[in-house]
Amino acid sequence: MILVISPEPWDGHFVSKHHYAIELAKRGHDVIFHGPPQAGPFRFEKVVQSDAQITVLHAPQVMPGLRFVPASVRRALEAHWLRRLELLSKKPVELVWLFENSRFFDMSFAGDRLKIYHQVDLNQNFHVEAAATTANHVFCTSKRIWERLREVRADAKIIHHGVRLDPFDPKTEASLFPDGRINCAYVGNLSMSYLDRDLLIRSIRALPHVLFHFFGGFRENDPFEGALGVHDNVRLHGKVVSSRVLPILANADVLLVAYQKAHFEDQSNPHKMMEYMMSGKVTVATYTSEYEQVSELLAMCPPDGDYTELLSQVIRDIDAWNAPDQMRRRQAFAADNTYPRQLERIAKALGPKGYLIA
Numbered sequence: 001m002i003l004v005i006s007p008e009p010w011d012g013h014f015v016s017k018h019h020y021a022i023e024l025a026k027r028g029h030d031v032i033f034h035g036p037p038q039a040g041p042f043r044f045e046k047v048v049q050s051d052a053q054i055t056v057l058h059a060p061q062v063m064p065g066l067r068f069v070p071a072s073v074r075r076a077l078e079a080h081w082l083r084r085l086e087l088l089s090k091k092p093v094e095l096v097w098l099f100e101n102s103r104f105f106d107m108s109f110a111g112d113r114l115k116i117y118h119q120v121d122l123n124q125n126f127h128v129e130a131a132a133t134t135a136n137h138v139f140c141t142s143k144r145i146w147e148r149l150r151e152v153r154a155d156a157k158i159i160h161h162g163v164r165l166d167p168f169d170p171k172t173e174a175s176l177f178p179d180g181r182i183n184c185a186y187v188g189n190l191s192m193s194y195l196d197r198d199l200l201i202r203s204i205r206a207l208p209h210v211l212f213h214f215f216g217g218f219r220e221n222d223p224f225e226g227a228l229g230v231h232d233n234v235r236l237h238g239k240v241v242s243s244r245v246l247p248i249l250a251n252a253d254v255l256l257v258a259y260q261k262a263h264f265e266d267q268s269n270p271h272k273m274m275e276y277m278m279s280g281k282v283t284v285a286t287y288t289s290e291y292e293q294v295s296e297l298l299a300m301c302p303p304d305g306d307y308t309e310l311l312s313q314v315i316r317d318i319d320a321w322n323a324p325d326q327m328r329r330r331q332a333f334a335a336d337n338t339y340p341r342q343l344e345r346i347a348k349a350l351g352p353k354g355y356l357i358a
Contacts, residue, residue, distance in 0.1 A: 006033065006034065013217075016099075017120075018049075023340060032055045034057040037059060045058060049242075096116070097116045101124055105134075106131075122144050142290045159342050159345055160290075161274045163338055176235075182210045185212075186212070186256040187245055190214055190218050197224050199260075203258075206308050207312065210233060212256075213234075216240075252281055253315075287302060288300055
């Protein structure tokens, strides 16, 4: 059995942790997905996603104030928590796959089970060194993260963000995008603190003939929701299930990535970019360093460039940016980074233990 420990819950916006769990389950593995702690007793919930069955664990924190106790006591309590999980699930855990470094960061709590530490966000910055040094294998999603990890784990490996390759029909979402208008789309958490809200509002005002579609949720009483909603050329669609994302993107003309300059480093490889690439449509992005080597696949603004002007230029020449050969190149790049392909790369890196995820 594989235990995936994630800082995000199962019912949030699906990102790499969720997709790896789904792909592992598709391969026939028993997968338990554990998100943030919840009040109440241990509870297992069976969920089906993309024809794969996952067990979602709802469980309280190991102990209040655990970070204040001696390390040896913390490890013992976490080891007891893991044994309790095995007892209640009636199956042994063979692999602990940690996408966290604020909980369970000293992976020696898992004993002789295979231990993977996988860092996908640079801003997940709590106990990086402890997690990396106590894991058997360390993976990350960008050069920026790798540069941090290599100080303690020279053998850390970069595995690019993945993308799902489920079949989809663009016609299912075509009605959201009116003909005769250029349609820009953004998909993701609209209350994310790194989002450049001012930049998006400025672009919306500068391009009143363009429709801007936003797919994602807001925190309660987030003023950004109202700031967007007052514009006639904005459509707020709310959160959408992950199965709708690719057909939605395939119907747009331009896809948007817009982060604040202060966060260009920790957003050097956003997860959404790979889904954008799979759609084939052009992405207009603020500076995203992980894509410098394949910059011909997107329209990327320099760190001090004018994003709104770049967006305007792309829209004026949209037929060239979304020419069939350009779209095929983006889709080929994404197809080489699907979750099955990434799991193959990880399994190879695990060596003799690769059978645990094969």
